[in-house]
């Protein structure tokens with residue numbers, strides 16, 4: 001499922017043109033309504049989009065369309081920022097304003113699943129910082145840029161030297177409830193790096209906002225927080241402050257893991273549940289054709305997972321004292337799903353990834369951010 005085909009690369013290159021102008025203004029009227037008080041009314045009412053779709057109780061609302069290989073969604077007040085993997089633009093969606101690029105992250109090299117990947121936002125010391133995880137010609141790195149007056153400042157490197165390559169680049173960023181920056185890294189198609197504690201590949205990393213090693217990391221002077229991952233792309237914390245992550249498996253099992261400091265999650269010795277005492281098994285595993293997990297979100301006791309390969313959104317209740325319960329939604333209806341984020345109005349936003357050449361042809365309006373009331377994603 002993760003084979004690299006030159007056809008894909010050609011498709012990626014062909015598509016890496018003309019991005020922002022195709023971003024629909026549809027979200028503007030919708031989002032303006034969402035940030036007001038009449039949220040449920042706005043969502044229940046049919047809403048025309050540039051693609052001719054209409055929103056109804058059974059169909060997600062279109063927040064925006066025409067994105068080019070989007071990867072990560074983050075909220076900054078009432079502004080929404082979206083990374084585009086190959087163009088390296090960060091797109092801003094604001095109520096009452098046209099969608100626009102706030103700038104390109106410099107020095108981005110896009111290769112197969114690498115490029116401009118995860119974003120995170122930090123407000124500190126009167127400044128707004130945009131963090132980005134991206135590939136270069138020689139590594140993957142985490143940079144941060146100030147964001148003021150609608151434009152990005154120059155990047156400063158928070159952490160460089162993360163092994164990268166054409167595939168398995170990880171790339172999710174998130175600030176934890178502890179104020180530390182977490183990053184998922186892939187093994188860059190060199191599986192043995194996942195078990196090497198000295199390598200930054202195939203890990204979940206934990207660092208200070210400036211990139212330093214927190215004094216309470218599990219292994220001394222290392223940013224490695226957990227190891228034995230293959231290509232993790234999702235991070236979320238539950239209401240008890242526990243960290244969870246998805247891992248994109250090889251050809252057998254995809255995983256939802258509860259991450260413990262210093263834990264070893266088994267790759268490449270074990271894929272999925274191996275039952276070996278030296279490795280921590282996933283809480284839930286799926287056959288890879290049903291899942292291919294990227295973004296992970298947690299809201300009101302449930303996880304939501306963006307299924308890339310499975311072309312669906314998953315709802316998961318891990319049910320501490322019993323069997324996890326999970327259910328998928330929208331199978332094949334919107335194509336590949338790259339990210340999921342809870343919106344402030346109680347909806348879940350999910351973002352498609354059909355312009356990346358891994359699917360036969362993008363649908364009308366791809367790629368899109370869609371919005372659905374969370375109670376429509378229930379487990380019953």
Ligand SMILES: [Ca+2]
Pocket residue numbers: 228247255265266267270271272280281282
């Ligand atoms: Ca594992």
